[in-house]
Amino acid sequence: MVKNIKLISVVFLVIVSFFILLKGLNKTNNYSPNLNSSRIDFNFKAKFLYSDEETTLYELINDKDFSIINIWASWCLPCRDEHSFLLNLKSLDKLNIIGINYKDNEINAKKFIKELGNPYSKIVVDPSGVNSIELGAYGVPETILINNNSKTILKKYIGPLDDEKFSELKLIIKNEN
Amino acid sequence: MKIKILIFIIIWFVSFLNFSYADNSEKVDQISKNLRCLICQGQSVYDSQSDFALSMKILIQNKIDEGKNDEQIYNFLKSKYGEWIVYDPEINKNTVLLWVLPLILFIFGGILILRKVSIK
Numbered sequence: 001m002v003k004n005i006k007l008i009s010v011v012f013l014v015i016v017s018f019f020i021l022l023k024g025l026n027k028t029n030n031y032s033p034n035l036n037s038s039r040i041d042f043n044f045k046a047k048f049l050y051s052d053e054e055t056t057l058y059e060l061i062n063d064k065d066f067s068i069i070n071i072w073a074s075w076c077l078p079c080r081d082e083h084s085f086l087l088n089l090k091s092l093d094k095l096n097i098i099g100i101n102y103k104d105n106e107i108n109a110k111k112f113i114k115e116l117g118n119p120y121s122k123i124v125v126d127p128s129g130v131n132s133i134e135l136g137a138y139g140v141p142e143t144i145l146i147n148n149n150s151k152t153i154l155k156k157y158i159g160p161l162d163d164e165k166f167s168e169l170k171l172i173i174k175n176e177n
Numbered sequence: 178m179k180i181k182i183l184i185f186i187i188i189w190f191v192s193f194l195n196f197s198y199a200d201n202s203e204k205v206d207q208i209s210k211n212l213r214c215l216i217c218q219g220q221s222v223y224d225s226q227s228d229f230a231l232s233m234k235i236l237i238q239n240k241i242d243e244g245k246n247d248e249q250i251y252n253f254l255k256s257k258y259g260e261w262i263v264y265d266p267e268i269n270k271n272t273v274l275l276w277v278l279p280l281i282l283f284i285f286g287g288i289l290i291l292r293k294v295s296i297k
Contacts, residue, residue, distance in 0.1 A: 102228075103228060103232075128232060128235050129228060129229075129231065129232025129235070130232055130235050130236045130239060132232065133229075133232050133233060133236045133257070134236075134257070135257075136257035136258060138215060138216050138229060139216060139228060139229055
């Protein structure tokens with residue numbers, strides 16, 4: 001009897017751990033944090049791409065009602081894919097699109113804009129990537145929607161924009177007021 | 178003789194400068210070893226050479242230069258990237274089993290040994 005209990009418990013444990021691990025396999029590894037605060041209570045300095053002047057984050061996001069901060073680089077292929085969506089968003093009146101050029105070569109960045117068009121009202125450079133980290137970014141491309149009046153982050157997209165995210169963005173801007 | 182002493186003093190000071198530099202980057206290493214590189218799998222920020230990790234190290238260095246202490250830097254990063262970025266998990270309802278299980282196993286094992294000894 002005692003032997004049986006041992007055998008059964010071992011078999012039971014093996015089966016349970018098998019299913020736990022199986023479930024773990026199906027889980028996606030992409031981790032996105034639940035932010036404690038979405039308020040922008042920090043500021044940073046950054047240089048413009050087209051001039052040597054410096055600006056701050058607060059200065060960048062004080063036009064209009066909403067801002068999109070888009071982190072991009074000329075060496076980033078998915079950024080090419082999402083560029084048409086950004087150009088499309090440019091037509092929205094309440095929205096101001098700001099580009100952060102992430103760890104890029106200045107000449108290549110300007111070439112990229114010349115080739116594909118400029119959806120941004122302002123472009124700043126982030127050669128060390130530190131400003132993007134301050135914004136809580138993972139890499140390129142990344143799109144952050146900000147409510148300028150309350151200075152809060154409304155939505156954050158890691159990875160390139162697609163049809164689904166694009167229509168969601170438009171909806172948020174339409175509904176929020 | 179005087180020149181020799183002068184050279185010696187200069188080298189002595191230069192070596193001190195080096196020490197202070199080394200001290201600082203050691204601090205960056207120490208902090209970045211406790212941070213998970215979020216875009217790499219199973220690597221710390223210290224180990225990784227990804228763009229994310231490299232920027233993170235610069236940021237940590239900047240924060241140290243600003244005079245922030247370890248606790249403030251960890252808290253800053255936690256507010257940006259969530260609890261997951263640090264390797265040391267806090268006790269909350271999701272991690273309570275993680276913290277308590279070893280203790281339970283330890284007590285259970287202790288009871289087993291005690292019973293075996295007392296039976297003999």
